[in-house]
Amino acid sequence: MKAIVVTDYGTPEVMQYINVDRPTPEPNQVLIRTVATSVNFADVKARYGNKNGVNHPPFIPGLDVAGVIETVGNEIQNLKVGQRVIAFPQNGSYTEYVVANESLTFVIPDGLDFEVAAACPIVSFTAYKLLADVGRLVQGETVLIHAAAGGVGTTASQLAKILGASRVIGTVGNESKAQTALNAGCDHVICYDKNDFSRKVNDITEGRGVDVVLDSVAGSVSEESLNCLAKYGRLVHFGNSSGEIGHFQTKDLHSSCRSVLGFSLGTTRKERPYLLRDTADQVFRYLSDGRLKIKVGHHFKLEDAVEAHRVVEGRNSVGKVLLTVIE
Numbered sequence: 001m002k003a004i005v006v007t008d009y010g011t012p013e014v015m016q017y018i019n020v021d022r023p024t025p026e027p028n029q030v031l032i033r034t035v036a037t038s039v040n041f042a043d044v045k046a047r048y049g050n051k052n053g054v055n056h057p058p059f060i061p062g063l064d065v066a067g068v069i070e071t072v073g074n075e076i077q078n079l080k081v082g083q084r085v086i087a088f089p090q091n092g093s094y095t096e097y098v099v100a101n102e103s104l105t106f107v108i109p110d111g112l113d114f115e116v117a118a119a120c121p122i123v124s125f126t127a128y129k130l131l132a133d134v135g136r137l138v139q140g141e142t143v144l145i146h147a148a149a150g151g152v153g154t155t156a157s158q159l160a161k162i163l164g165a166s167r168v169i170g171t172v173g174n175e176s177k178a179q180t181a182l183n184a185g186c187d188h189v190i191c192y193d194k195n196d197f198s199r200k201v202n203d204i205t206e207g208r209g210v211d212v213v214l215d216s217v218a219g220s221v222s223e224e225s226l227n228c229l230a231k232y233g234r235l236v237h238f239g240n241s242s243g244e245i246g247h248f249q250t251k252d253l254h255s256s257c258r259s260v261l262g263f264s265l266g267t268t269r270k271e272r273p274y275l276l277r278d279t280a281d282q283v284f285r286y287l288s289d290g291r292l293k294i295k296v297g298h299h300f301k302l303e304d305a306v307e308a309h310r311v312v313e314g315r316n317s318v319g320k321v322l323l324t325v326i327e
Contacts (some may be wrong), residue, residue, distance in 0.1 A: 003095035004305040004323075008057050009049040012309040015061070015094075017302070023091065023099045027075035030105055032067040032085060036118035037093040039305075039321040040064075040151070044313045060092025061305075062323075066108070066118035067098070076102050084108040086117050086280075088269050094305055096325055103273040106280040109288050116287060119294045119320040124283045125276060126238065126265045127156035130214050131163055132282070133275075134263045135236045139164035141211035144201060144228065145186070146170075146221055147241065149177035151320060154184035155294060156214055161185050162291050165212075169204060171197050171221075180318070198227035209233060219244025231256050238263045295319030301326055 003020045025031045043061045087100035108117045131137045143160045148170025170186035178189040190197045209230035216239030286292035297319025300308040
């Protein structure tokens with residue numbers, strides 16, 4: 001079978017489209033024929049060797065896949081050959097066939113097309129967990145979403161409203177991204193490169209602050225977020241795009257009953273995959289009834305993964321970037 005293989009750490013050109021052995025599923029795994037897979041910025045970081053040292057060349061990149069089950073292991077109970085599924089595969093997704101554990105494979109509802117399904121796993125599963133489970137969003141609360149024009153940000157903006165938020169405030173790195181965040185459902189958008197965002201947030205909320213902050217930036221942005229976090233508020237930290245380290249003081253938390261929480265979808269997939277079953281059910285429901293929309297902005301064939309990475313790495317993508325397998 002054909003696959004994209006990262007042969008060394010470096011620029012997109014280190015990825016090669018070559019023949020590799022087709023994987024064989026273990027008893028608790030399924031073999032999936034890939035229809036499409038999404039390109040995530042984590043794939044770019046992995047290619048440079050910046051993803052916690054997990055992958056060492058040669059390796060197949062990619063975190064999620066949409067496809068059709070070809071073979072099931074003899075311990076599989078709830079899946080069968082021919083089903084359309086999304087999955088978080090064991091060893092990369094930029095390939096014609098993948099294997100995935102049953103616990104990380106989810107049947108796509110009838111009526112939901114492969115394109116939307118392929119675009120959804122990382123951004124929608126992450127956004128739902130951040131808001132519903134970790135951030136414990138309550139009807140009528142206000143949410144602040146940093147990097148609101150990104151994949152998780154635009155998805156979280158929609159889900160916050162679906163889950164009952166009364167107001168969603170987004171921050172973006174530059175003014176050119178503001179409209180994307182507004183289109184995704186933000187009521188207000190602040191450019192944090194040009195403004196004291198916490199002061200702006202407090203102005204918008206008449207000094208009360210926000211109840212939930214979704215923070216994938218870290219560093220000074222995390223620290224400043226406490227300046228606009230309401231009593232009993234929850235700051236959920238799930239990324240480190242700035243490369244900086246944020247510092248908090250205990251006096252900023254206990255008397256105000258505020259919380260700083262962490263979340264990683266990767267850790268959850270590895271340590272507690274059963275927590276994602278309900279997440280999948282909810283996300284599929286919102287996608288199927290049209291309340292949640294995920295924009296697919298770019299399509300590439302699997303063999304054109306180098307160009308797809310150039311688009312993502314250059315921050316030139318609008319919506320999700322998909323790699324499709326054409327037989």
